[in-house]
Amino acid sequence: MLKADLRREMLARRRSLSATAVEERSDKLREKLFEHFEVRRWKWLHVFLPATHQNEPDTWKIIRWIWAQEFPVQVAVPVVQPDGVSLRHYHLTPATQLANNRWGIPEPVGAPEVLPHQLDAVLVPLLAVDEAGHRVGYGKGFYDRFLADCPQTTRRIGLSLEPPVLRIDDAWPGDVRLQACVTPTQVWQF
Template structure:
């Protein structure tokens, strides 16, 4: 059986076994796939995590920098996590925003402008594994499960993954959130949230138009 706890352990080991060069090359491929399928629009806010790069997390700075360079009317927001209650607050990230690492090594903004969940139109969701139905395995702390439940219904929830999906995560709960799409280095997987199943790459444009 493909259980979340087992997948989490296995994929953490696999990710940390990557070389820095391999992780950087795959992160660049993910950024190219993202901008090929999802074109941010003026007035939108793209929310992303900031990577702990020595843990071989996907380097989202390639996406952030391209938004700053090519989409000046699109905002970037990043979270600050409350490690006591498992909640997240969200802040505007600018090229001159000061960052400092929390005790988990996650870069977080200092003295940045807070943003409410209602302004967030697209979220890049971290994950370790995902399945063909659009379910994800995260780090197990529940930060993103709580956050994503607070978003407007039409906000895009887009996972990013170094690896392709597995067939099925077996211990999915009835209230587990289904992602709209997952970007991998090779392609974009999209999901029919109503039917909780896989769709085609071409559906990515439809998702963007609904945002």
């Protein structure tokens, strides 16, 4: 399928989910992530904060689990920059103040910056992923640009409420492939 078709189909599918379904699938994503990855060994984990109006996976479940378990891993989250095309990343703690951006996504205010080279793993938002690790996002390229700045050693892990599709037909070389994708039923390695 083409990215534009997948984007439309998966957005419609996700928007049709009930809040209960998103919550249950998000719980399963958290469980799978901690079962399959040694999160406690990472120093920095980058986590997107959910756009709840888009029924994105509730990554607060992952963040709060890390804080509750007192894992030594630190959490970084993205902030869209005024140029509208780039991200910067900031340390998130239980005490961090948050303000919603223009898309209704919470972002930290006044937190210390975290640079891409510091990150051990990035949890990547997506609408669809294929069996080769190519992803479809919202089409702005934020994460492709960001992931290109991360070291090769940084784990690129997608979070998806749906299983992968067979193939994204119009993936191109500038797309940064994922190394893994966590779904509610299994973890896919690419």
